[in-house]
Amino acid sequence: MTEQSAWSFTDDRGRPATADRRPARVLAYVQAGATLWDHGIRPEGIFGSGHDGSEPDRAKTGTLPLDAVDYRGAGDDLDVDTLLRGKPDLVVAVSYGHGRLYGLDPDTAKHLEERVPVVVIDVGQARTLARVTGRFAELAVLLGGAPDPGAAGDLHAARERLRAAARATPGAPAVAALSPASQEQAYAARPRMWPELRVLAELGVSVVSPPEGPGVNWATVGWAEAAAMEPRIVLTDVRANALPLDEIAAPAWEAVRQRTRTVPWNPEPLCSPQAHARFLGLVAEALEATASG
Template sequence: MPNARLSSPTRRGILAAGGALGLGVALAACGNDDGSKDSGSDSTTSAKKSGPWSFKDDRGTTVKLDKIPANIVAFTGVGAALFDYGIQVKGVFGPTTTKGGKADVQAGDMDVSKLTVIGNEWGTFNIEKYAGLAPDVLITTMFDDAGTLWYVPEESKDKIAKLAPSVGISVFDRQLTQPLERMYALAESLGADLKAAEVVAAKKRFEDAAARLRKAAKARPEIKVLAGSASADIFYVSGSNLSIDLEYFKALGVNFIEPPASALKASGGWFENLSWENVDKYKADIIMMDDRAQALQPADIDKPTWKKLPAVKAGQVIPRSPEPILSYDKCAPLLENLAKAIETAKKVS
């Protein structure tokens, strides 16, 4: 995940943010049809369609419409977060289905068979399909402080912008609670019932999980945690700055292994590249591994140096979501899982 200007290397670096197999993949031509299913449903929101509607996003841009948006197109993870608040988007772009056709981890609880997918991979965004949805608004995240809209291809962003206004939620260099609060407010503006029992319960669960993680980290400060990601040739070690989840976990007291600034520099501050021969450079008790589809998953890592790591031998490897679905329902388990890992970990480093 990138620095502010998103030059070509750092755009790929975003995907690597702890790792990705998208390194070196050229941005596909805009308008590529990814073969996704169109949705025949009129799915859009459970909100009352009254207006006017306005929302000030994290670029400082205020979008104003005559009524609450009916045709929402969003980055997949944003659509998944809104879904947890009872708001259903009409179309998505970003990782939605895996090669086997199953829902990507970033799709959350959405029924992907009922979504119009504008682009399933980095650089793909079918403008014709997007226009056909008659979008009222496009909503996505931002991984820099320059207002770059995540998964909206740079070379076609101007064409896309002409079809509907956009809303950007920042997930750059802040703690998880901030974008969570912003998505919560956005969902409310779109008509979500934040007093619904499941929404209230999810928020309470998140707060309880944060307290549990803080307690676990305080009780076991000696437990060292490494945030990693894998590709066939490279193991990525994330620094705890810039990423919303790691910044928050660190603020709660989690003891992260931190690559030196000099090692992080090439990625704009996000991560250090290690060869598999050097994967034992840092001694960790717990390893958190990137759960996104573009990353090599722990069960598929067939590297002798990996298998020899003390945390791996001890079974102390847990998933990490570098792009959390920004609902309390989806973020509470992230805290609970890390808290449990710290509570039960053997000191092996």
């Protein structure tokens, strides 16, 4: 495909986004923009979700050059005119199922699609991480990007390191994924609902589930309940909307703090081999450190 030929990409809603030429000015949801950057595509702008504020969340932006990428804002600050101020010729959004553009009001999304081609990548629980990563890679290639020649090898090495660490760690120490909400409560991830956490389980990591109850992706638990999960390693949400784990002073949690190791976790992960390899490496390092005492 050349720059002069018609451009088309069928997104995860089954809808083709088309253009007379290859898009060169991409506006993306922050997760998508940071992922595309790992594939050599620099978006002209990014936008956040209702969890975000007036500045981009550094936990979500990866290695994006924020001095060269326009952050449009998030939540109520987003309208069609704001989103289109950089004159993008393609919007790349994500969905958690049902095709809805995450982070955008439905009316805003509707009017946006009337004015510019939109690609939606489904990052929801029904997708495997490999599938999502592959879709971003396909899109990046069609936008003129190129895969990092060493990324696949680095990911394979990280997977094997983690697999070996899980086998070698006595007692299969429990790993819990938490998003601290307050001094009273946390959100505990249900592992089967998160593609990245399912990969950990596939590689032999013991990812513990919170108690059954309300909440599809998260269980809302008190810190005593979080402590009762007896984690040795905690994947802690480092997005700006989460409370830092080291600020939690709940007595029940203090009892397990001294014996746990923490790994920074972004529940909206960059879906690139490079980013995934970095995450797996951090988990492997924590397992190795636990094994050595």
